[in-house]
Amino acid sequence: MCEMGVIPVLTVKPSRALFDEKFHVVVGNLPPTQEVTLHSLHQSEDTDYWEAFGHYVSDAQGRITVFKDPSVGGTYEGVEPMGLLWSMRPIPGSRPELRLRKKEVHTPMVVHISVYRGHMSQGFREQVALASVVTERWYMAPGVRRVDITEGGVTGTLFLPPGPGPFPGVLDMWGGSGGLVEYRAALLASQGFAAMALIYVFRDQKKNYTIGYPYFETAFRLLQDHPLVAADRIALLGLSLGVTVVLSITAYSEAVKPRCCVCISGSHACRIGATQSIEETSQGIDKKYTKARTDEENRIIWRDVLLPIPEDIDLKVEMGRITCPLLLVVGQDDQNWAAVESADDMKQMMERAGNSHLLTTLSYPGAGHLIEPPYGPHCRACTFVLQPGQQRVVMLWGGLTKPHAVAQEDSWEKII
Structure with missing residues (x-):
């Protein structure tokens, strides 16, 4: 939670999309100038975990709009609508020299996107997220x-x-x-x-x-x-x-x-x-x-x-x-x-x-x-x-x- 018990709202649209489609990530209900970290997490078919994260500061309305607001740190910086995907890397302690490739194209790539208080770079599993959503990235469109x-x-x-x-x-x-x-x-x-x-x-x-x-x-x-x-x-x-x-x-x-x-x-x-x-x-x-x-x-x-x-x-x-x-x-x-x-x-x-x-x-x-x-x-x-x-x-x-x-x-x- 943030100030006065207000619960942040995290949206990812579309939540189900083709792999080459952009999504829009928005965080609302934050206090103004609140420092937060947006974090993505995916478990591959080889059971390895991949993550990316960006550091943001909410605007005067307590809002973060990823397609127009810059990340000021993390695995990517600047205005990067898809940085939570393309900057993914194996989490610390993973097997070395991994490559992420989808084998079963009839199932989606499931990505958990969460928002955390403060600017974090590690220890995400030990913290409770302010809000989380699940998004699906598909290689096969319906009907293919x-x-x-x-x-x-x-x-x-x-x-x-x-x-x-x-x-x-x-x-x-x-x-x-x-x-x-x-x-x-x-x-x-x-x-x-x-x-x-x-x-x-x-x-x-x-x-x-x-x-x-x-x-x-x-x-x-x-x-x-x-x-x-x-x-x-x-x-x-x-x-x-x-x-x-x-x-x-x-x-x-x-x-x-x-x-x-x-x-x-x-x-x-x-x-x-x-x-x-x-x-x-x-x-x-x-x-x-x-x-x-x-x-x-x-x-x-x-x-x-x-x-x-x-x-x-x-x-x-x-x-x-x-x-x-x-x-x-x-x-x-x-x-x-x-x-x-x-x-x-x-x-x-x-x-x-x-x-x-x-x-x-x-x-x-x-x-x-x-x-x-x-x-x-x-x-x-x-x-x-x-x-x-x-x-x-x-x-x-x-x-x-x-x-x-x-x-x-x-x-x-x-x-x-």
Whole structure:
């Protein structure tokens, strides 16, 4: 309680929203110039706790409106309507080097938002909140359908928006850590795209020797032939190693003709040959592992593996063969891939080939490698399993929290 027994009122609207939607947080019934802390808390599916907090001072009416009032301290500062989400970090005492990722997209990310008296930075569990609310953040909008894909040897998940269609399609490919990552595709479907999350790096190394152009062409054709998909409006979306796939098949496959491509934090300096497998391509990159270095905390900086960008056209994707619009998303502090140098070289190649009018580059100062949908917490470094051998290391992805959040929000608006 505050003065005279008046109970503060905390509201979060909407309390149930898509992950990429902004919410409005307001605290009322406070004394004027009251110092308080707004705190968010989420327990991940791995049972780790994540938190963020901002320090505020109520106005003359005893009110705090987060979308216009500045935080004067905490995990974020300034006027930041979504700071309670994008500045989340593991609570003190958590396991090291965590990354927050949603696995079960049919359930919400539940976030508890509370207001505490005074400017606090720790010990939230030991204090009684003045007020608390629960908010849900969803990747799947009501009516979005999730369909397992196992046809033609392809493994993935198709997310379909509600309604009769036809919908523009997206073939969505993540990076070299492999497995099925669904949350971006689910969010794209919530925005009106028929999006297929595709596995192309499997835990079974022998399986990866079978993954090449025919696999990606079959996945593209499955999406193209779906009765609810507009066959001539299919985009390719890749992050990290997924960019290698996107650029390779767009440039060299006769069967894959996308309407446009979005490439996040990737490079053209390692291409998949027409008869190559994804395993052979990955091994080609891994052979340059000696170029990788570590920082003072023994975190691996991988970006030098691709440097210098080769001059030999046979060692990279021929960008002059790209015939559709191409969007590059680049974090200037990417410590995992040489995305900045690659983007510069791609631009030069396309200028020489006469197709640079198809290229748009979004380059973000202070952003790292893992540029994801907006308002997700920035991951500067986390554990990573190197293939082959299953060696667990800590990979440095790069980026600073605030600039990275800016990159995620701005790029997502331009992608969709």
